[in-house]
Amino acid sequence: MHLGHSVSDSNFGPIIKLQLHTRTAEVIMAGPPVIIWRNEVEQLLQYRELTPRLEEALGKFSRRDSAEVIQPVRTTVPLQKHSGFLGVMPTYMENDGVLCTKFVCFYKREEGSTLPATKATVMLLDPEYGNVKAVMDGEVITGMRTAAVSAISAKLLMRPEAEVLTILGSGLQALSHYNVFTEMFSFKEIRVWSRTRQSAEGFCRSVSGPVTVCASVEEAVRGADAIVTVTRCTEPVLFGQWVKPGAHVAAVGACRPNWRELDDVLMKEAVVYTDSREGAMAESGDIILSGAEVFAELGDVINGVKPAHRDKTTVFKSLGMGVEDAVSAQLVFDQWKAKASLP
Numbered sequence: 001m002h003l004g005h006s007v008s009d010s011n012f013g014p015i016i017k018l019q020l021h022t023r024t025a026e027v028i029m030a031g032p033p034v035i036i037w038r039n040e041v042e043q044l045l046q047y048r049e050l051t052p053r054l055e056e057a058l059g060k061f062s063r064r065d066s067a068e069v070i071q072p073v074r075t076t077v078p079l080q081k082h083s084g085f086l087g088v089m090p091t092y093m094e095n096d097g098v099l100c101t102k103f104v105c106f107y108k109r110e111e112g113s114t115l116p117a118t119k120a121t122v123m124l125l126d127p128e129y130g131n132v133k134a135v136m137d138g139e140v141i142t143g144m145r146t147a148a149v150s151a152i153s154a155k156l157l158m159r160p161e162a163e164v165l166t167i168l169g170s171g172l173q174a175l176s177h178y179n180v181f182t183e184m185f186s187f188k189e190i191r192v193w194s195r196t197r198q199s200a201e202g203f204c205r206s207v208s209g210p211v212t213v214c215a216s217v218e219e220a221v222r223g224a225d226a227i228v229t230v231t232r233c234t235e236p237v238l239f240g241q242w243v244k245p246g247a248h249v250a251a252v253g254a255c256r257p258n259w260r261e262l263d264d265v266l267m268k269e270a271v272v273y274t275d276s277r278e279g280a281m282a283e284s285g286d287i288i289l290s291g292a293e294v295f296a297e298l299g300d301v302i303n304g305v306k307p308a309h310r311d312k313t314t315v316f317k318s319l320g321m322g323v324e325d326a327v328s329a330q331l332v333f334d335q336w337k338a339k340a341s342l343p
């Protein structure tokens with residue numbers, strides 16, 4: 001460390017009358033964090049760049065090397081009056097110099113509510129000095145990184161000859177999952193089920209290709225090779241008796257220990273993979289209440305330490321991880337700087 005200039009009161013007031021490191025002065029003079037809001041995040045984040053970074057990050061997380069990733073299970077604060085939770089999701093990636101926190105509020109919502117299930121903000125910090133470098137809208141990041149991780153699970157666990165994809169739910173996650181699954185795979189048929197035909201039809205109008213609206217979950221999932229569950233339900237909606245043997249299920253909703261999307265039959269018959277074992281044991285009602293065994297993390301498969309049972313029925317139980325937000329936010333920030341021609 002070399003010492004920089006002496007800064008006098010006349011320049012900076014009483015706050016800094018110190019020998020400052022040149023770098024410290026730069027940080028202080030760097031000004032407020034940049035704000036990168038929804039439209040800009042949408043323009044800057046692309047699956048083709050995001051997905052390989054997420055795959056690498058899942059592998060790093062599962063190595064449990066504190067120089068690669070420190071990411072505790074998220075802290076949740078109940079917002080009882082609003083049937084919701086605040087989740088705080090810090091992550092530090094020492095080797096990559098990435099320090100990040102996401103704040104995400106998520107809600108159970110009343111039957112028929114059209115309010116969104118989640119609202120999120122992401123902060124990127126300088127790990128050496130602790131100043132906030134960027135504040136970003138977290139909605140697009142949450143939508144895209146969650147869908148991209150489900151697509152990674154399908155790449156690893158779905159049968160290569162898969163033809164039929166079913167999406168249960170028709171909200172934000174349904175849309176981001178449709179986008180990345182159709183970008184990465186070639187399905188012959190895509191089906192959607194939602195609680196009302198109207199919202200399923202609205203979903204079909206919002207996407208670029210043909211989607212079959214199904215009247216029941218059973219009709220939607222019978223014979224499907226890949227099933228994505230992206231609902232806000234708190235009781236099982238997908239039952240094992242309807243699921244084709246060898247199908248792959250990416251289960252994204254039900255992120256509280258007493259919430260369910262999948263029934264016990266499916267949980268016990270399938271080989272169960274998660275993003276984080278600790279997260280799953282703390283937060284996943286589908287795992288905790290069914291007593292199903294977690295076979296592996298996705299990162300274990302990526303690292304080659306656990307097999308991908310493509311021949312069997314597989315469930316990827318996604319809870320969402322801070323490291324996914326950290327990698328996404330760093331990518332957005334890098335792209336933003338490149339666009340602004342900054343170092």
Ligand SMILES: NC(=O)C1=CN([C@@H]2O[C@H](COP(=O)(O)OP(=O)(O)OC[C@H]3O[C@@H](n4cnc5c(N)ncnc54)[C@H](O)[C@@H]3O)[C@@H](O)[C@H]2O)C=CC1
Pocket residue numbers: 106107115116117118142146169170171172173174194195196199230231232233234237251252253254255318319320321
């Ligand atoms: N694993 C992860 O990393 C993440 C999980 N999530 C979870 O994914 C789920 C979907 O999120 P979004 O698409 O953002 O929500 P959204 O509110 O945009 O869409 C939710 C969908 O679930 C349907 N739904 C609501 N209650 C239902 C019920 N009782 N039975 C069946 N369907 C029901 C709605 O009609 C809608 O189609 C939520 O549970 C959310 O908490 C969200 C972000 C990240």
Ligand SMILES: O=C(O)C1=NCCCC1
Pocket residue numbers: 104106118142255319320321
């Ligand atoms: O990882 C996330 O972000 C979320 N996970 C589950 C619930 C809402 C947000």
